Amino acid sequence: MIKEARLIENFLDMVKISSPSKNERAMGDYLLKVLKELGLEVSEDNAGEINGGNCGNIIGVLRAPGKKKLLFSAHMDTVVPCEKIVPVIENGVIKSDGTSVLGGDDKGGIAAIIEMLRVIKENNLDHPEIVVVFSMGEEIGLLGSKAFAIESYGIDYGFILDSSGKPGKIITKAPSAARGKITIIGKPAHAGISPESGINALTVAAHAITKIKLGRVDVETTSNIGIVNGGQATNIVMPSVELDYEARSLSNEKLDNLLAETFKIFEDVCKEFGAKLENTVQVEYPGFALNDDEKIVEIVKNACERAEIKSETASSGGGSDTNIYNSKGVPSVNLAVGMTKVHTLEEHIEIKDLVNLSKILVEIIKG
Ligand SMILES: [Zn+2]
Known part of the structure; x- marks a missing residue:
């Protein structure tokens, strides 16, 4: 049912369209056209306006009144460099010419969704109601999914296609994450003449x-200071220092506790030294954890079995639109696309994996 040549042609067409975050317009226009041709009800929401981008989320609905409603989603934006992507095929692997990313993250996911829709149309397959969302701004803070009014679509289950690894891998757990700056404001003074009248922020x-707590706090939780900025000159007591901090946990509660503990320590120490504290750290996205026996996991596992593809559940170390949809009450999993070495110039994807992912999607529909 899957037509490999068509799938690959579509994928190559899309990676050639430059679509950095907040600049997805050309990609959005392409997808509006494709979805319309496939007979979906198409629309674009205001996620672009809200976030200062030039394109909103692209939404397509394939009606099936009275049936289950399934969401299929992948993001349109890619990380830079992605201005002129020249895809190269070698031994069944698609990569870039080495001067840019490939953009298989996440156009591999988009290509599989479009192929699934084409297979449904071509073969007149019975299908549930399908809501397709191609999101904007995923790479810079899940902007599109945060703005998308998923609650107005009454969706039963969400399938997000945005994980590395071989198709068949089902991400059922992902961390919540917090990020921001912790700034300590001390007091400047001449380091040679009157150091005792200063407060060294460092x-x-x-x-x-x-x-x-820094590093691996426990099996589910991590904490890190990634950037430190401060100071003016060697002869000035450092007046302020800025720490770029992030923390993640598979447990929302553990993250909250870790943040509370961390902030309390900074507050207490600042007080002790007479320094001031500014803190912009906040939770960027909540985590999610689905059990292996939940219906949505069963749906994907059964689909993989019918497609004769090995499946396994796994947890992810990063966030995706899946986090947001779960937090908005729609049980959602993140499915592996086959994208490899994402966010590097060596990013690549095997043709076989794009085909396998499309097969899984078609089986999800049939199930
Ligand atoms: Zn991605």
Whole structure:
């Protein structure tokens, strides 16, 4: 049923369309046209306007009154460099010419969704109601999915196609994450003449850092200071220091506790030294955890079995639109696309994997 040549042609067409985050217009126009040709009710929401981008989320609905409603989603934006992508095929593998990413993240997911729709139409397959969402701004903070009014579509289950790994891998758990700046404001003074009248912000930070939890906090939780910025000159007591901090956990509760503990330590140490604290760290997206015996997992596992593709559930270390849809009450999983070494110039994807992913989607529809 899957037509490999058509699938690959569509994928290559799409990776050649440049679509950095907030600049997805050309990609959005292409997809509006494709979905319309396939007979879907198409629309574009205001996610672009809200987020200062030039394209909203592209939405297509294939009606099936009275039936289950399934969401299929992948994101339109790609990380840079993606201005002029020249795809190269070698031994069944699609890669870039080495000067850009490939953009298989996430156009591999989009290609599989479009192929699934083509197979449905061509073979007149019985199908549930299908809502397709191609989101904008995923790579820079899940902007599109956050803005998408999923609640107005009454969706039963969501299938997001945006994980690395071989098709058949089902991401059922992903962390919540918090990010932001912790700034310690001390007091400047001449380091040679009157150091005692200053408060060295770095000294304060150092005291706090020896007390907070960093690195792998437990099997589900991590914590990191990734960037440190501060100071003006060697002869000035450092007046302020800025710490770029992030923390993640598969448990929302553990993340909340870790953040509370971390902030309390910074507050206490600042007080002790007479320094001030500014803190912009906040939860960027909530995590999700689905059990292996939940219906949506069963649906994908059965589909893989019928497609004769091995399936397994796994947890992810990063966030995706899946986090947002789960937090909005729609049970959703993130399915592996086959994309490899994403966000690098060596990104590639095997043709076989694009075909397998499309097969799984068609089986999800049939199930
Ligand atoms: Zn992605």
